[in-house]
Amino acid sequence: MTESQDLAAVAAAASAAAGPFADASPADRARALVAVADALDAAADELVSIAMRETGLGEPRLRGELTRTSVQLRLFAETVLDGTYLDVRIDDADPDFVLGARAEVRRMLVPVGPVVNFAASNFPFAFSVAGGDTASALAAGCPVVLKAHPGHPELSRATAATVRDALAAAGLPDGVFQLVEGVEAGVAILQDPRIRAASFTGSLRAGRHLADLAAARPSPIPFYGELGSVNPVFVTRAAIDERAAELAAGYVASVSGSAGQLCTKPGVVFVPAGAEAADRLVARVAEAAAGLAEHRLLNPGITRGFAARRGEVLGAPGVVAVAEGALRVDADEQGWATPTILRVSLDDFRASREQLAEEAFGPLSILVEVPDGADLADLVDEFLEGELTATVHLGADEASGAEHDASRALVRALADRVGRVLVGGWPTGVAVTPAMQHGGPWPATTDAGGSTSVGTAAISRFLRPVAYQSVPDALLPPALQDANPWNVPQRRSPAGQSRGWGATAAAAIA
Template sequence: MLTDPRDLDAALARSAAAAEALRRIPDGVRAGWLDAIADALDAARDELVPIAQRETHLAEARLVGEVSRTTGQLRMLAAVAREGSYLEAVLDAADPAATPPRPDLRRVLVPVGPVVNFAASNFPFAFSVAGGDTAAALAAGCPVIVKAHSGHRELSRRTAEIVGEALARAGAPDGVFHLAEGREVGTALVAHPVVKAGTFTGSVAGGRALFDIASGRPDPIPFYGELGSVNPVVVAPGADAARDEELAAGLAASFTLGAGQFCTKPGLVFVPEGSRIPELAAASVAAAGPAQLLTESIANAYAGGWDELAAIDGVDVLAVATAGSSGVTPGVVRAPLDTFLAEPRLGEELFGPATVLVTYPDKAGVAAAIRGLEGSLTGTIHAESDEDIAELVSALSDRVGRLLFGGWPTGVAVTWSQHHGGPWPATTSLFTSVGATSVRRFQRPLAFQDAPTSVLPDALKDANPLGIPRRIDGVLTPGAAR
């Protein structure tokens, strides 16, 4: 484990050596490493979950499910590595008659090199030591250095031991995986010349500081930060009239799920003027008992943020959030659209079990308000089948990375089609951190012009020894030789 910046050079030299070795190791072998990690974590679940409960205060059932999500995404990304289309192999034959003449060109995505992954506080398994960022980097062929989160140190250390042992048993080279601790070490990793990319899930302030380090290096590197999201929801008039009680119950369950510590929590909800949803949602959470948040600093930030929110002129407090030694309780406020437009703080994320409901006079007004929002991971529309929602779709599509029609945004499926990202400050890039294409963050294109077959990677050879999908002379070709 790395805890002293003075130890980084030696450790990262091993990471650099591992990066070179990974370029020669077949995808199928590397996929086996991911499967081995998943098997080891599943076997250790009953040991790891109690540690996570003790450190994070999250419920046992939630953590058991999160282990399954973590091992599921490891196995999915192993399948992505085996399938091969993630390499985006393209072959274009030479054409001397073209204008200008075209050489033989072949392009493939290659791993960028060692990656530093900052673990998140709110998902101690799925976005932590062996979480999606680690799995995606390994699937792409990149060594990983995980900077553990201070909110679950014991869990991070034990998980790292399990990951390291699984990799060693599977035959992975030394240097493929490291664990690091401490803020000073974390910032030094982002600045270190061996590191070629970074990931982070956390606050805007913390992510921005690391983003600036990554961008300010003599050799700037990509930094994939997931920083903040209010996840706007719009309830159209027809849906409000038809099922306000159902929508209020769904909202209450979603914004309090995990004590409101999900990055996809619906923190901003637009409802028609006169809607009963604000009062109904507040009534749904009125009897909620206190919940412990992940860390003391998160609890303090929630209490301070709530006090500022509740004190804004024009805001009606419908359910009073409280914070004390026994935990925090949910809060609900309501404000008219004019107040929302005049007060930027109403559109800022408050991490924890609180939500802001904004009443609007017409859909044109709410669409205009949405266009003024900062970027979010998700946007949701609840409407009846005969309602015209084109303007709402247009406004939200410009501000979010995933658009839901019905349902609630908490819960992120791990699939080929998933996109977990969005405009700043939801993320610092255009890429997803969940799903098959999350590996793309850790790859770069490399083109070969008029190269002899002997130096081509297998993905670009005419015979297609890997049997992977490729685009040949403009035609997508599944698993065939040229």
């Protein structure tokens, strides 16, 4: 839509579509998701070429991202057909219930209603118009109003047209998917009483602002914001001894890929100070970074932000360049960067915490040199608030052998602060799989890490429970009927169990 967009009509159309879409069978909803996936795949050449121009990202990355986007839609089609996500529970009526006769209660999750999704700039497919938030909301049965990101307007319109056409061909009403553009439109839709939930991927500042607006509505709604993170990494001396070259290569690739414009980019790496082994790691990092070509940043706004953050970091006392990198701004105000990788002592890092420990969105990362004998779990307590990820690189004996006690304490401490803990590997490249978690305690996500925006559990954000008490079969939704026409898992609590509650526990305990 353009400046003349009629936002009340958008909200009304979404609201009108909510009931019919919620009642669509799993097969119909799955068919719609697969149709969108097929349409995106078919339009790949056109969409990728627009995306290259608008975002500066490379073709292989964009083709891979588009495939990821269509795979994600197919995975959610499976999720819908499987039906486990509905969490159907049936408590049979129980005249002998321990607190007096109990009526039959049947419970399932239902769509919350129309959702507004705020698209991200850095994944023009996978976290934008047809990305994970849209896929999971549609899978849940919620109409989507997509607030386009201004960084790729033409791509947003082309993708939206593809999605709309596919949904229309699948027989769904227009209001199931709509695009709006502009900050004011996004804010207005977020505040419309017909909108029942919101999702967002972007900066802490913008995310906090929108979360506050959502909470301040006359009828507050859940706001699922993914605000990024520093993604700390911890490397032990044994890991460096065993595989310095591999670590250096993996690190530089993770920092420089997509010009570091990923919410899981490793921003701070704690390494052992002063040892010969550590110096060898640093030398190899410098080597690996030296050969890299410059990469365009997404847009002039991100270039300005990166330039400012980079200057701040470079200006902090004690910061030394491992690979100084460069940032060139062209005539169109687009930035072109090579990775900036720095080292600093733990004491200097601590002293300039404000400048150094905050996310720098772009190809920049800091190696923090930790003195011998420091407890890594203590660093977790000192420096981590809430993170999407944390990664640990261990030596073989620390990972599973005789010396794993400290490693276990470190993993345990990290699990308290982050949504995903990795041992080995690098946090970028978030797999779209059932067990994935992309979200963590504040400020990683606005809802204190209770949700994920990647993986099949992302559907839960757009559902709420409804119980049906003593409702005759003919009036129940299909998923709760005894005949179970949708063939979903139904978890049943038969009569006669309640007097044993606590007894099973007692037996297990004894």
